[in-house]
Amino acid sequence: MSIESVLQENRLFAPSAEFAAGARVKSLAEYQAMCQHAEADYEGFWANLAREHLTWHKPFTQVLDQSNPPFYKWFADGELNVSYNCLDRHLPDLAHKIAVIFESDNGTVTKVTYAELHRLVCQFANGLKSLGVTKGDRVVVYMPMSIEAVVAMQACARIGAIHSVVFGGFSAKSLQERIIDAGAKIVITANGGVRGGKIVPLKATTDEALALGGCECVERVIVYKRVVHEDAPWTIGRDMWWHDLVKGKPETCEPTWVNAEDPLFILYTSGSTGKPKGVQHSSAGYLLGAVNTMLLTFDYRPDDVFWCTADVGWITGHSYVAYAPLAVGATQVIFEGIPTYPDAGRFWQMIERHRVTTFYTAPTAIRSLIKLGSDLPKQYNLSSLRLLGSVGEPINPEAWMWYHEVVGGGRCPIVDTWWQTETGSHMITPLPAAIATKPGSCTLPIPGIMVDIIDEAGEPVEKGKGGFLVIKKPFPSQVRTLWKDPERFKKSYFPEEYGGKYYLAGDSAHKDADGYIWIMGRIDDVLNVSGHRLGTMEIESALVGNSKVAEAAVVGRPDPIKGEAVVAFVVLKGARPAGDEAKALVAELRDWVAKEIGAIAKPDDIRFGDNLPKTRSGKIMRRLLRTIAKGEQITQDISTLENPAILQQLQEAV
Numbered sequence: 001m002s003i004e005s006v007l008q009e010n011r012l013f014a015p016s017a018e019f020a021a022g023a024r025v026k027s028l029a030e031y032q033a034m035c036q037h038a039e040a041d042y043e044g045f046w047a048n049l050a051r052e053h054l055t056w057h058k059p060f061t062q063v064l065d066q067s068n069p070p071f072y073k074w075f076a077d078g079e080l081n082v083s084y085n086c087l088d089r090h091l092p093d094l095a096h097k098i099a100v101i102f103e104s105d106n107g108t109v110t111k112v113t114y115a116e117l118h119r120l121v122c123q124f125a126n127g128l129k130s131l132g133v134t135k136g137d138r139v140v141v142y143m144p145m146s147i148e149a150v151v152a153m154q155a156c157a158r159i160g161a162i163h164s165v166v167f168g169g170f171s172a173k174s175l176q177e178r179i180i181d182a183g184a185k186i187v188i189t190a191n192g193g194v195r196g197g198k199i200v201p202l203k204a205t206t207d208e209a210l211a212l213g214g215c216e217c218v219e220r221v222i223v224y225k226r227v228v229h230e231d232a233p234w235t236i237g238r239d240m241w242w243h244d245l246v247k248g249k250p251e252t253c254e255p256t257w258v259n260a261e262d263p264l265f266i267l268y269t270s271g272s273t274g275k276p277k278g279v280q281h282s283s284a285g286y287l288l289g290a291v292n293t294m295l296l297t298f299d300y301r302p303d304d305v306f307w308c309t310a311d312v313g314w315i316t317g318h319s320y321v322a323y324a325p326l327a328v329g330a331t332q333v334i335f336e337g338i339p340t341y342p343d344a345g346r347f348w349q350m351i352e353r354h355r356v357t358t359f360y361t362a363p364t365a366i367r368s369l370i371k372l373g374s375d376l377p378k379q380y381n382l383s384s385l386r387l388l389g390s391v392g393e394p395i396n397p398e399a400w401m402w403y404h405e406v407v408g409g410g411r412c413p414i415v416d417t418w419w420q421t422e423t424g425s426h427m428i429t430p431l432p433a434a435i436a437t438k439p440g441s442c443t444l445p446i447p448g449i450m451v452d453i454i455d456e457a458g459e460p461v462e463k464g465k466g467g468f469l470v471i472k473k474p475f476p477s478q479v480r481t482l483w484k485d486p487e488r489f490k491k492s493y494f495p496e497e498y499g500g501k502y503y504l505a506g507d508s509a510h511k512d513a514d515g516y517i518w519i520m521g522r523i524d525d526v527l528n529v530s531g532h533r534l535g536t537m538e539i540e541s542a543l544v545g546n547s548k549v550a551e552a553a554v555v556g557r558p559d560p561i562k563g564e565a566v567v568a569f570v571v572l573k574g575a576r577p578a579g580d581e582a583k584a585l586v587a588e589l590r591d592w593v594a595k596e597i598g599a600i601a602k603p604d605d606i607r608f609g610d611n612l613p614k615t616r617s618g619k620i621m622r623r624l625l626r627t628i629a630k631g632e633q634i635t636q637d638i639s640t641l642e643n644p645a646i647l648q649q650l651q652e653a654v
């Protein structure tokens with residue numbers, strides 16, 4: 001999205017009176033009153049919410065501890081259990097309410113009630129305990145989308161173990177790195193995942209990861225039997241079936257009460273350097289963010305059927321699949337498959353089938369479904385929908401309008417939610433009955449979230465200007481540190497250049513005349529490919545890990561479907577290839593990156609040069625590479641360039 005398109009977008013969609021009538025926050029005035037309350041009594045505001053929305057085993061007396069910035073603590077002397085808050089507390093009233101409607105890749109539906117989910121979690125938690133897993137131990141979860149993935153996460157929470165979910169699309173190498181960094185004692189996986197009719201060999205990949213070495217910390221691999229066919233050998237003494245582990249285990253399990261600040265999970269995400277960051281979240285503050293936004297952003301109502309399409313391997317799947325819907329006692333849909341199988345009507349068919357009221361997905365999915373079948377939604381009855389959500393990347397106004405008109409029938413507000421792995425829950429989003437929306441803007445912050453946009457000097461920008469997005473005050477669901485790397489935590493989010501005061505989100509943003517926020521994109525070397533965060537350095541180090549590659553530089557190129565596409569400029573150790581040889585090398589390097597990181601990181605375009613464009617001091621001129629990647633004419637000053645001749649080479653597609 002460019003500044004020009006933002007400045008031209010002035011359509012305004014006010015919430016309907018009908019929607020507002022039943023809503024939690026009914027008007028702009030109510031929203032403003034909440035914001036003012038938070039301004040006037042910040043700690044009191046959050047303390048009230050923490051008492052109202054969470055069930056405490058031991059009530060807290062302290063609210064925000066700022067004694068050691070930026071390592072903030074919330075509710076630090078309180079005790080609770082996250083799984084208790086998601087399950088047990090609903091049992092008196094909601095035992096027979098459906099918690100999860102699971103639809104498999106081929107359309108089989110399984111439903112579990114809160115009572116059943118509670119039993120599944122307790123039995124599995126008892127299973128983990130029987131293997132010696134205790135509070136603070138790390139458990140890596142490498143699972144397909146399933147009820148069991150949620151059970152695994154909730155069971156860890158129940159016994160105070162720290163889960164680290166690794167997205168099933170990540171490679172053996174990525175899995176190995178995360179297992180080692182987290183020091184995981186247990187890996188939970190499945191003998192296969194099923195997506196679009198194809199089997200994803202998760203157990204085989206787990207074996208491969210462990211065989212790469214350095215994973216001596218892992219004592220057990222627990223395997224959920226998802227497919228009949230077993231593709232991986234069994235390591236006796238290490239591997240164990242999920243169903244064998246839970247057999248005969250008691251159906252209740254006393255929750256382990258943890259401190260509010262005890263880590264609930266670590267989730268690895270991409271940053272500016274090659275090594276992924278282990279974002280560490282707390283128990284109470286994280287859960288509060290999830291519940292609060294489930295109620296405010298999604299305006300949760302007890303008869304809702306909520307569907308967030310994100311995989312549990314990403315933060316969206318943590319907060320809005322594994323935790324928030326359960327914490328409020330909602331019925332949610334969990335989907336194993338992909339939006340285009342058996343055809344591009346799958347989402348719409350599922351909305352009709354399960355009478356989904358609240359649908360939350362990513363712009364990239366919307367854009368690809370527009371392309372594949374813009375009329376398909378009309379073939380289904382989507383009248384159950386009352387609210388639509390968007391997450392993960394900027395949504396372009398055209399996709400927003402289609403979502404609004406074709407999917408939402410012009411009737412459903414759209415909540416465009418800006419947030420990050422590090423923020424744990426929504427930060428900037430319209431509250432659907434209170435804030436009029438503009439296509440492409442995530443609008444205004446959640447009450448109690450002190451967002452601003454600052455310039456290079458650290459001063460807030462005026463309306464109509466752009467700059468760096470910051471959060472000025474610590475908030476409960478904020479990342480606590482990077483696992484085993486507090487220094488990197490400080491440097492990444494509270495850099496000295498900005499006085500170390502504010503949380504620097506890493507996004508640039510623009511504030512329009514009404515004070516609405518428009519996210520423009522990352523300011524660091526992070527790409528957003530189909531809503532997934534990828535570090536350019538991560539892909540570069542994967543490429544140079546190939547024995548044929550001498551040097552590589554990766555940049556993003558705007559892409560109409562994926563948001564950004566990955567373009568790699570590669571210098572080989574041997575001569576620059578041409579013709580079929582170049583084509584074969586492109587294929588080889590794409591597969592190599594898929595093996596090193598995962599298929600999501602495969603470069604869309606690879607260009608070969610005898611060198612990269614560098615300044616005399618040897619710095620790669622990335623701005624030039626971005627221009628070349630876009631196929632645009634170079635208008636930048638290239639007088640400092642050591643080797644202008646290679647620009648020509650890099651412009652030639654293979």
Ligand code: WTA
Binds near residue numbers: 531
């Ligand atoms: C981007 C995903 C514009 C942003 C929840 C952020 C967005 C990064 C939006 C975090 C949005 C996320 N509009 N950009 N509504 N939501 N982003 O950690 O650049 O995977 O910094 O968290 O995605 O990605 P992450």
